[in-house]
Structures are given as C-alpha cells and as structure tokens.
Ligand SMILES: [Zn+2]
C-alpha cells in the first residue's frame with residue numbers, strides 16, 4: 001500500500017480520482033478483508049499496468065504448470081504487464097482476500113486496477129494472451145519479430161535427377177530408387193524414401209505400386225526391379241538402418257561378411273520399413289529421425305516436429321514431445337494441456353514453418369522435411385544460413401500446435417498425404 005501512497009503525488013489529475021477510489025478500496029480491504037480486494041488489484045507499480053494475479057500453491061499440479069507460463073509472461077511482457085503470483089497455502093489469508101474458490105485462479109485487472117475477468121484452473125499462455133486481447137490489451141508479439149524468407153537466398157541448381165523428390169536430399173548413385181508414375185518418373189534417394197512415399201499415398205494398392213519401383217544394384221549401379229531384389233539390411237553407427245539392394249543374392253551374402261546385417265527379401269524389408277509410423281500423418285519413420293511423443297501411457301513418433309504437435313490433434317489428448325534442435329540436436333520439450341502449450345523447455349524455443357509458393361502464388365507447407373524446432377532464434381538463423389534454398393517463416397511453438405489443433409478430423413485423415421498438404 002505504501003507504493004500507492006508514494007505514487008499519488010506524481011499522478012496526473014485525471015488519474016487522481018481513480019487512485020482515490022483505489023485507496024478507498026484498499027482501505028476497505030484492510031479493514032474488512034474479503035470481496036473488496038477482489039474488485040481492485042493492490043497497486044504497486046509505476047506507471048499503472050494491466051495486472052495478472054495468479055493465486056496458487058507450489059505443490060498443486062496445475063499451479064506448477066502455471067509457473068513457467070507466468071515466468072514467460074513476466075519476461076516477455078515486462079513493462080506492459082504485471083504478473084503476480086500468490087501462494088495461498090503459504091499465505092492463507094490471500095485466498096480469502098481475493099475471494100477465490102479453487103486454485104489456481106487467475107484474476108485479470110486493467111491498468112486502473114479494476115477486475116475485468118477471472119479464470120479458475122489451468123489456463124494456457126495462448127488463452128491468457130487471447131483474453132487480454134479481448135480486454136483491449138494486445139500482448140501479441142509484433143509481426144516483424146520473426147524471420148520470414150519469401151525467396152530463396154540462392155537458387156537450387158542441382159540437376160533434378162540428383163534430387164530426391166521426397167526428402168529433397170542429394171541422391172546417392174548407389175541407393176537411387178525410381179518410381180514409374182502415370183506421366184513422370186519419380187527419383188528418390190533411397191529405398192527408405194520410397195517407403196515414406198508409399199506410406200503417404202492415398203488409397204493406393206501397395207502391391208501394384210511396388211511393381212513400378214526400381215532400386216539400384218549396390219555392386220554395379222544398374223537399376224533392377226525392387227520386388228525381385230535381395231537386400232542387405234544393416235545398421236549405421238548412429239543406429240539408423242542402411243539398405244543395399246542386389247540382383248544377386250550371393251553378392252548380398254558376400255557383402256554381409258564385411259557389412260553385418262540381415263539378408264532379406266522385398267517383403268521382409270517392406271514390413272520392417274513400415275513398422276514405425278508417424279502418430280500424426282502415418283508416414284513410415286525411423287525412430288532415430290523422429291520426435292518421440294508420449295500421450296499418457298502410449299508412445300509414438302512425429303515424423304517431423306510439426307507432426308509431433310499434430311499427435312495432440314489426432315488423438316485429442318495431452319502429449320509430451322521431445323524434439324531435437326534442428327541445428328544442434330539439443331532437446332526441446334513441449335507439454336500440451338487441452339490443446340495448448342502448457343510447458344516449453346527452453347522457453348526461448350521457436351519453430352520454423354517451411355513453406356513454398358505454389359504455381360498460383362499461394363503459400364503451402366513445404367512438407368515434413370522442411371520443418372524444425374530450435375532452442376533459440378540464433379540456432380534457427382544459423383540453420384537457415386546453411387540452407388540458402390529454404391523458404392518459409394518463423395512461428396512460435398504455440399502456433400505450430402494451434403495450426404494442428406484447428407484441423408478437422410477429415411483434414412487430419414488427409415494430413416501429409418501426397419498432394420494434400422495444400
Ligand atoms: Zn529422400
């Protein structure tokens with residue numbers, strides 16, 4: 001209350017009346033206790049700012065989930081919003097003074113100290129920002145804050161037959177895989193990219209599809225029919241499977257001595273490759289490449305960071321995601337609650353939404369291979385510097401989740417299927 005008293009002399013005349021009312025309210029609060037305080041926030045800061053008061057306790061679970069959100073709001077909106085936490089178990093009078101019924105409760109006070117809204121239970125950062133906006137306080141970050149790259153810094157000059165049409169990676173001449181389409185040949189970097197492609201086809205007959213695939217013979221570089229080839233299915237030092245194709249089974253067995261692995265048929269290879277799928281878009285993934293996602297006791301993967309967020313939308317459940325920073329691999333943890341981000345570690349993490357301009361000029365997702373999360377904007381910038389052909393924009397992790405949560409079940413069913421991204 002001292003701060004209020006100190007502030008009074010410097011107040012402009014128009015504000016003086018409000019301050020008087022506030023002082024009276026605080027006086028009443030001191031004398032009587034209860035409801036009066038709930039109507040007026042104790043004023044402590046100069047100048048007057050909108051104020052968010054969270055009443056909770058350090059041991060209640062939803063209260064604990066509020067803690068990082070409050071810390072972020074405090075940091076991100078310093079000078080624009082006061083954020084106050086009151087532990088009502090340690091300070092039991094406070095709960096009574098504010099007239100709360102449950103913890104946590106958040107009370108929104110405008111800059112004049114008037115209570116404008118109160119919310120009971122956990123509330124996400126996104127919903128807090130939204131509520132402030134409704135109350136006329138715009139806390140949304142300025143549009144110019146994020147990185148936007150509308151045009152490639154340098155054109156992609158690689159010959160098209162040396163670029164994987166699925167992952168956009170360079171095609172290794174020894175693992176090149178071709179799919180004969182209706183009108184065009186699709187060049188893929190490896191049999192693995194073929195299985196990703198196949199798992200993202202809509203209503204395609206897998207067997208008929210396989211008949212159109214050619215793989216490269218590891219020994220001589222010739223294209224051979226995928227279904228009749230023999231495969232040496234091994235493992236790289238990082239645990240990622242490796243696939244070599246052979247027209248001659250004897251050659252595969254000879255290579256096995258130097259490069260340990262299993263000598264398998266197409267059908268066995270196919271079954272292995274399609275075992276682990278993205279929990280959002282259902283594409284085949286290697287766990288080594290994917291983001292682990294926990295939904296209660298269920299464990300799945302997101303083939304990319306944005307798909308990992310999409311698991312919350314597809315399952316309509318709270319999830320926990322462990323994403324590797326696209327540049328450094330540093331772990332970024334996201335927890336969701338009721339379709340919003342409830343916890344983010346580190347709080348500075350950002351998302352890159354890889355987008356490309358379609359022939360009609362509109363922006364569309366550039367696909368799962370162009371999406372990533374980063375521990376901070378510096379890492380994103382370094383990653384972009386190394387990818388001059390990349391286009392898209394920086395978005396928040398909240399936005400990456402919100403983009404998925406707004407999808408209808410029909411849209412989710414089509415998610416990431418080839419040609420459906422637009
Ligand atoms: Zn590829």
Ligand SMILES: [Zn+2]
Nearest residue numbers: 278281303307
């Ligand atoms: Zn996916």
